[in-house]
Amino acid sequence: MLGFLKEPVVVTAKINVNLVALTVMGLISRLWGLCYPRAVVFDEVYYGQFVSLYMKRIFFVDDSGPPFGHMLLALGGYLGGFDGNFLWNRIGAEYSMNVPVWSLRLLPALAGALCVPLAYQILVELHFSHCAALGAALLILLENSLITQSRFMLLESILIFFILLAVLSYLKFYNLQKHSAFSGSWWFWLLLTGVACSCAVGVKYMGLFTYMLLLAIAGLHFWHMIGDQNLSNVSLLCHFLARGLALIIIPMGMYLSFFYVHLALLYRSGPHDQIMTSAFQASLEGGLARITQGQPLEVAYGSQITLRNVLGKPMQCWLHSHTNTYPIRYENGRGSSHQQQVTCYPFKDVNNWWIVKDPGMQQLVVSNPPRPVRHGHIVQLVHGITTRYLNTHDVAAPLSPHSQEVSCYIDYNISMPAQNLWRVEIVNRESDTDVWKTILSEVRFVHVNTSAVLKASGVIGASLPEWGYRQLEVVGEKLSKGYHQSMVWNVEEHRYGKSQEQKEREVELHSPTQMDISKNLSFMAKFTELQWKILTLKNEDTEHKYSSSALDWITMDTNIAYWLHPSSGAQIHLLGNVATWASANAAALVYLCLSLWYLLRRRRKIFDIPEDAWQLWVSAGGVCGGGWAVNYLPFFLMEKTLFLYHYLPALTFQILLIPVVLQHLGDHLCRSVLLKSMFSALIVAWFSWVYFVYCTFSPVSYGQPALSLPELKALRWKDTWNILIRKQ
Numbered sequence: 001m002l003g004f005l006k007e008p009v010v011v012t013a014k015i016n017v018n019l020v021a022l023t024v025m026g027l028i029s030r031l032w033g034l035c036y037p038r039a040v041v042f043d044e045v046y047y048g049q050f051v052s053l054y055m056k057r058i059f060f061v062d063d064s065g066p067p068f069g070h071m072l073l074a075l076g077g078y079l080g081g082f083d084g085n086f087l088w089n090r091i092g093a094e095y096s097m098n099v100p101v102w103s104l105r106l107l108p109a110l111a112g113a114l115c116v117p118l119a120y121q122i123l124v125e126l127h128f129s130h131c132a133a134l135g136a137a138l139l140i141l142l143e144n145s146l147i148t149q150s151r152f153m154l155l156e157s158i159l160i161f162f163i164l165l166a167v168l169s170y171l172k173f174y175n176l177q178k179h180s181a182f183s184g185s186w187w188f189w190l191l192l193t194g195v196a197c198s199c200a201v202g203v204k205y206m207g208l209f210t211y212m213l214l215l216a217i218a219g220l221h222f223w224h225m226i227g228d229q230n231l232s233n234v235s236l237l238c239h240f241l242a243r244g245l246a247l248i249i250i251p252m253g254m255y256l257s258f259f260y261v262h263l264a265l266l267y268r269s270g271p272h273d274q275i276m277t278s279a280f281q282a283s284l285e286g287g288l289a290r291i292t293q294g295q296p297l298e299v300a301y302g303s304q305i306t307l308r309n310v311l312g313k314p315m316q317c318w319l320h321s322h323t324n325t326y327p328i329r330y331e332n333g334r335g336s337s338h339q340q341q342v343t344c345y346p347f348k349d350v351n352n353w354w355i356v357k358d359p360g361m362q363q364l365v366v367s368n369p370p371r372p373v374r375h376g377h378i379v380q381l382v383h384g385i386t387t388r389y390l391n392t393h394d395v396a397a398p399l400s401p402h403s404q405e406v407s408c409y410i411d412y413n414i415s416m417p418a419q420n421l422w423r424v425e426i427v428n429r430e431s432d433t434d435v436w437k438t439i440l441s442e443v444r445f446v447h448v449n450t451s452a453v454l455k456a457s458g459v460i461g462a463s464l465p466e467w468g469y470r471q472l473e474v475v476g477e478k479l480s481k482g483y484h485q486s487m488v489w490n491v492e493e494h495r496y497g498k499s500q501e502q503k504e505r506e507v508e509l510h511s512p513t514q515m516d517i518s519k520n521l522s523f524m525a526k527f528t529e530l531q532w533k534i535l536t537l538k539n540e541d542t543e544h545k546y547s548s549s550a551l552d553w554i555t556m557d558t559n560i561a562y563w564l565h566p567s568s569g570a571q572i573h574l575l576g577n578v579a580t581w582a583s584a585n586a587a588a589l590v591y592l593c594l595s596l597w598y599l600l601r602r603r604r605k606i607f608d609i610p611e612d613a614w615q616l617w618v619s620a621g622g623v624c625g626g627g628w629a630v631n632y633l634p635f636f637l638m639e640k641t642l643f644l645y646h647y648l649p650a651l652t653f654q655i656l657l658i659p660v661v662l663q664h665l666g667d668h669l670c671r672s673v674l675l676k677s678m679f680s681a682l683i684v685a686w687f688s689w690v691y692f693v694y695c696t697f698s699p700v701s702y703g704q705p706a707l708s709l710p711e712l713k714a715l716r717w718k719d720t721w722n723i724l725i726r727k728q
Contacts, residue, residue: 018130019117022137026116029141030109030150035101037703040093041572042562044153048088051077051104051153055084058270059284061530063537066255067262068202069155076104076153092563104153111161112150116141118164119656125171126620132659135687139655142694144701145576146652148562149645151702156648159203163210163649166196167623170214174221182238190246198251202258206649209630211251217622218243259527274316275537278308278492279439280529283521295494299373299436301358302366304384306493309344309456310442311485317456317472318352319489320345321383321390321408327467330398337395337416339407340388343464343471344456353384355497359421366496373436375426378448383408387502389420390454392447392476397457398464404452404476421448427488438494444487452476455487546643546722550635553647556581557720560644563703564724570706571724574644575697576651578717579690584654587661588628591621594664609668620660627653 040048047070053060054074062070077084080103086096095101119140123133140146150157173189180186197214200207225231225239269286299305307319320343326336345352355364356373357380364382373379381390388408393416395405409418422445426434429441436443445454455477463470477487548558560574595617601608609617632650635642662683670679699707700715700723707715709725716723 018134019120022120022134022141023114023117025141026113027110029116029147030113031106033702033704034105034109034151037563037565037570037572038095038101039563040088040091040095041152042091042154042560042574045088045091045093047073047153047155048086048104050074051082052084052086052088053270054078054265055082057266057268059266059268060270060272061275061533061537063534065204065534066202066258068199068258069158069204071258071262071265072107072158072203073104073153073155076100076107079103079106092566105151108150108152108154108157112146112157115146115150115157115161115164115652118161118168119652122164122168122171122623122656123659125168125175126623126660127616128620128660128663132663135659135662136656138687139580139658139690140652142690143577143580143651143655144694144697145574145644145648147698148572148574148701149648152562154645155203156645159200159207160649160652162196162200162203163207163627164652166193166200166210166214167627169193169196170218171623177221182242187242190242191250194246194248194250195254197247198254201251202255206631206646209634210627210649213626213630215247217626218247256527259530260523263523263526263530275312275533277310277312277439277529278490279521280526282439283526295438296370296496297438297440298370299356299438299441299491299494300366300370300496301356301361301373301379302364302370302497303356303373303491304353304495304497305356305438305491306352307354307489308492309486310488310490311456315346317344317346318348318492319354319454319456319474320349320352320471321386321388322351323386324467324469325410326398326405326407331465334396334401336398337393337405337407338412339391339405339410340383340386341464341468342390342406342408342474343468344474345471351383351385353493354390355382355384356380357382357389365498370496373424375424375429375432375434375436377424377436378421379424380420381422381445389418390422391418391420392450392452392454393419394450397473397475398468399473400457400475403455403457403478404447404450406454406474406476419447419449422446422454423448427483436491438491440490442488442490444483445489447476450476450478452478453483453487454489455484457486544641544643547641548644550632550642550647552720553632553644553651554585556644557718558644559721559723561722561724565703565706568706569708569712569725570703571700571712572703573700573723575700575721577690577693577697579686579693580655580658581651583658583686583690584651587658588625588654590661590665591625591657594661595621613664613668617660617664620657624653624657624660628657 050060050062050070051074054071055077077100080100082100082104083098086099087093116137120133120137123136124130146157146160169189169192173186173193176183176186176189193214197207197211201211222240222243226236231239267285269281269284273281273284296303309317309319321340322343324341325338326341328338329335357364358371359378359380382388383390386408388410390406391409392404392406397403397405409420411418424436425444425446426436427442427444434441447453453476455475457473457475457477464473546558546560552558556576556578562572562574564571598608598614598617602614607614628650631653632647635646666676666679670676697715699705699711712723712725715721
């Protein structure tokens with residue numbers, strides 16, 4: 001029974017020494033001196049703010065992309081015990097002792113280090129030699145720009161890691177297709193492809209480019225499978241469903257999970273709340289929630305309300321009025337009604353309160369039981385402090401002459417009757433009998449007499465002059481088929497009015513609400529709103545000293561100064577390995593020319609290389625060349641401030657193309673022994689050049705050692721490079 005103990009238990013394992021050595025070298029190159037400099041480096045000043053907000057659980061919105069990358073950076077801070085207390089306001093600022101610099105920079109550095117063995121494995125899975133794969137990995141290892149970008153609290157190295165992991169996983173899955181379909185390893189690599197794609201997209205939307213490329217490649221491979229007569233219809237259906245699950249359903253689910261964790265972590269109110277809807281703000285702890293907690297849910301006749309414009313940008317504002325009137329004549333000579341001004345005011349104020357009145361009754365209090373206002377009901381809006389009625393008429397607005405002026409009506413005993421009836425239209429209603437709800441309902445107010453819609457034109461650029469205290473213009477916009485968010489309002493603060501007397505009512509308007517009704521949003525509602533804000537919120541693009549165009553990247557005519565020591569000549573620049581960049585461009589050009597040549601010759605039924613070599617050439621070009629194209633060409637269509645680091649994902653694929661072209665040239669164009677020997681010698685000389693350039697620029701990649709003035713001047717290989725030289 002215990003006979004198996006008579007023999008020793010032996011475990012055998014195959015260890016790829018190349019892979020282990022490359023991983024170790026990658027870790028050394030990215031982790032060495034990781035805490036240096038102990039100061040804020042370039043975009044660490046940007047991402048560090050979000051890390052601090054995560055540590056303090058304060059909600060924020062970043063229009064640059066999804067939250068997964070930010071959460072990974074915050075994870076580094078959490079593991080290092082960071083409390084979030086640091087003022088991220090200046091590049092070069094020294095980190096205080098409570099900031100775990102090594103921990104914050106660790107995950108990007110690990111991701112950058114692991115890109116080295118990933119490059120090796122991708123070339124192996126593309127069926128190139130281990131020598132070519134080793135060359136690809138070493139080129140990634142010695143690429144100065146990738147080293148610099150991976151050693152700081154930045155996202156590009158993490159993005160590139162997940163992109164390469166997705167490509168490698170798909171290639172491994174595809175290579176298992178013929179002999180091990182639906183095996184455990186087949187499922188593992190297919191599922192990992194989807195997971196890596198979702199992580200890449202979750203870090204930055206640039207990950208979508210590679211994701212789309214892999215979906216296109218997977219679709220092409222499946223199209224070829226359809227023509228395989230050895231596969232039954234049931235088998236094809238299973239293959240299709242498996243790919244749909246792994247490459248579409250799971251990435252979508254993971255993408256949602258990133259936002260779920262993000263919103264679960266950031267439950268406190270903060271400075272970014274104001275661009276969100278009132279319902280979203282009220283779901284956060286503190287801030288608006290402290291004001292709105294306990295408000296009545298249903299708006300009734302007699303309700304006292306504040307109305308917030310839904311658009312919320314460039315700033316949030318509330319429907320407002322005050323005792324001042326429009327000037328009799330404007331600066332351009334046009335006349336006004338001289339009625340009481342109505343504006344949209346970007347601050348909380350008692351003059352933001354309005355009372356919802358039933359046109360058929362005089363009372364301004366809520367009856368018992370309350371009579372709720374529903375979609376389609378006609379109301380009058382009475383300004384709480386001045387008791388004048390919201391009004392519009394056929395008089396041109398002060399700044400928007402094609403729209404109607406909105407005012408609070410003053411009876412001057414002239415032929416200008418009040419026109420103060422408004423129809424409530426609930427935009428997000430589920431039925432035509434929906435009740436107008438606090439925070440949740442988004443409503444339009446349509447003027448009964450003129451069909452104009454109450455619109456905050458000021459939120460899209462129109463501020464009143466000094467006579468209007470620079471507040472935002474409100475107009476009556478003629479009704480059209482569509483609607484803009486500037487025409488939509490929601491009730492933010494709400495109470496049931498109890499005081500009929502004006503003085504008592506003014507006291508009531510200053511007092512807090514009492515009733516307790518919860519208004520928590522569902523996750524999907526919060527996700528939809530946050531996703532829309534990320535996609536549509538655009539910060540004003542300003543010209544940056546180190547911004548560049550996509551054309552500048554190919555020849556590296558630009559650089560970025562990341563950090564400068566306050567006293568010595570030590571500095572860090574985002575600069576690539578000139579030898580590698582030039583070689584990558586040459587490889588891409590050679591690949592394109594050879595491909596066109598082969599295609600023309602094959603059209604004439606002349607086959608210069610074997611069919612398997614041609615398929616290898618095409619598949620490698622699809623992955624490496626296609627990866628470069630999809631990660632580079634879209635930037636020509638983007639209207640945003642661009643920097644050199646945006647090119648790094650495309651560059652990584654282009655570098656992988658270099659050994660592909662070199663092996664092809666050595667195998668199929670160098671036919672004699674002499675040519676092969678000369679070609680090998682050229683490769684050795686070329687690689688020595690790559691290593692020389694790496695060593696030359698490593699002081700500005702790592703920031704040490706500090707260079708003297710002549711040494712810094714010697715590094716300025718191009719006139720367009722901005723090497724920082726202190727005046728003596």
